[in-house]
Amino acid sequence: MRCRALFSVVLACLAGLASAATGWWRVHIHVPDQAALQRLLDSDVNVMPCTPGLGHVDAILGPGEEFKLALLGLDYHRLGPVPPPDAWKGRENVGLTSSDYRTAYFTADQILAFFEDYRSRFPALINRFAIGTSINGETIWGYRIRRPAANSGREKGFLMIGLTHSREWVSGSVVMHILAKTIEGLTTPQTRPFLNNQGMYIVPILNPDGYRFTWTNDRFWRKNRRNNGNGTFGVDLNRNYSVGWGGAGSSGNGSSQTYRGTAPFSEPETQAVRSFNMLMPGMVACVDWHSFGQLVLWPWSHITTPPPTAAELDRIGRLMVTGLAVRGQTYRQGPAWELNSFAAGSSKDYFYDANGNAPSCTLELRDTGAFGFALPENQISPTQDEAWEAVRVLLGQFPG
Numbered sequence: 136m137r138c139r140a141l142f143s144v145v146l147a148c149l150a151g152l153a154s155a156a157t158g159w160w161r162v163h164i165h166v167p168d169q170a171a172l173q174r175l176l177d178s179d180v181n182v183m184p185c186t187p188g189l190g191h192v193d194a195i196l197g198p199g200e201e202f203k204l205a206l207l208g209l210d211y212h213r214l215g216p217v218p219p220p221d222a223w224k225g226r227e228n229v230g231l232t233s234s235d236y237r238t239a240y241f242t243a244d245q246i247l248a249f250f251e252d253y254r255s256r257f258p259a260l261i262n263r264f265a266i267g268t269s270i271n272g273e274t275i276w277g278y279r280i281r282r283p284a285a286n287s288g289r290e291k292g293f294l295m296i297g298l299t300h301s302r303e304w305v306s307g308s309v310v311m312h313i314l315a316k317t318i319e320g321l322t323t324p325q326t327r328p329f330l331n332n333q334g335m336y337i338v339p340i341l342n343p344d345g346y347r348f349t350w351t352n353d354r355f356w357r358k359n360r361r362n363n364g365n366g367t368f369g370v371d372l373n374r375n376y377s378v379g380w381g382g383a384g385s386s387g388n389g390s391s392q393t394y395r396g397t398a399p400f401s402e403p404e405t406q407a408v409r410s411f412n413m414l415m416p417g418m419v420a421c422v423d424w425h426s427f428g429q430l431v432l433w434p435w436s437h438i439t440t441p442p443p444t445a446a447e448l449d450r451i452g453r454l455m456v457t458g459l460a461v462r463g464q465t466y467r468q469g470p471a472w473e474l475n476s477f478a479a480g481s482s483k484d485y486f487y488d489a490n491g492n493a494p495s496c497t498l499e500l501r502d503t504g505a506f507g508f509a510l511p512e513n514q515i516s517p518t519q520d521e522a523w524e525a526v527r528v529l530l531g532q533f534p535g
């Protein structure tokens with residue numbers, strides 16, 4: 136038995152050597168059951184957790200990394216080459232103007248400048264809050280957009296979170312568009328007043344350290360940048376919330392893409408958005424914007440039991456999917472565990488619970504896998520358009 140194991144390790148290493156010089160690949164891994172999925176999530180393979188339904192998960196493998204899958208005993212095939220993760224380095228468009236957010240990805244500084252530009256032009260409508268500090272010491276900002284007349288603090292709040300996962304760049308483009316369209320709605324005369332006793336709450340970049348890292352070092356970095364102290368870096372912020380923390384679809388290994396951290400809310404980034412949500416009363420809906428997969432994912436992520444308001448979530452989800460079709464794309468909606476996989480400790484379960492069962496979803500934007508995280512810039516504006524339609528549906532569900 137030991138001999139056979141040794142033999143397969145040798146074979147695996149040979150396979151690794153053989154592919155050592157062959158660059159970066161997107162691969163399609165066959166995952167036969169939950170145990171195999173957990174084995175894969177516990178490893179340091181750079182999986183794309185947005186892709187599973189039991190059956191397969193996609194991953195990005197660097198030179199010489201294919202042996203890891205052989206060691207895990209998992210079959211896979213190559214989908215196609217991907218650019219090396221540092222291929223984006225130095226490609227920042229420094230001359231961008233704020234109108235280019237429809238056609239180009241913005242760096243962290245450009246996204247924050249975009250928000251600040253709006254705040255300086257509409258000071259009566261926009262407030263900014265320092266909601267926390269990232270692990271590397273960067274301020275995490277939260278914005279509130281509402282009519283000054285709504286100062287009673289009793290307006291219904293809509294919480295929008297961008298760039299939890301740093302490689303999901305289009306989520307940053309979408310939260311900029313939500314700001315722009317919200318201000319457009321508030322400043323354009325219309326028969327029925329927009330955002331009446333409703334407030335938009337946006338955290339544009341929940342994971343600033345990770346996001347900066349995707350521009351400078353590794354385009355496919357997902358987690359925050361905590362030094363886990365054992366040679367590994369990063370906690371998956373979307374496994375660090377308290378509801379169901381530690382359960383299926385999360386990992387205790389620091390090298391894993393779905394590492395949950397040492398305790399619920401161990402990370403300053405999740406603490407920041409938790410306190411923003413707590414301090415601003417009356418949240419009626421939450422969308423944590425992610426990519427990719429074209430999915431509206433509702434609670435629960437950690438168990439298969441239907442949540443108390445499952446029928447209402449399904450009704451709203453159907454309306455959102457109709458709105459999301461405005462640029463010709465098909466999105467699907469449903470319980471996260473069923474449509475995607477288990478993801479214990481995710482934001483949607485926490486905010487659903489913390490806000491008294493207010494609708495709370497992970498919204499996986501474009502695409503369905505052709506480009507994945509590296510969505511081409513000509514797809515930014517249609518993605519923003521369809522995302523805004525989903526927001527409009529949510530606003531319509533909770534009139535002021």
Ligand code: 0X9
Pocket residue numbers: 183184185186300303373425426427432435436437471472475476477478479481497499
């Ligand atoms: O794994 C995640 O956190 C989300 N996918 S992503 O690729 N954007 O990272 C999905 C979370 C959705 N919830 C469940 N799958 N239960």
Ligand code: ZN
Pocket residue numbers: 300303425426
């Ligand atoms: Zn994500």
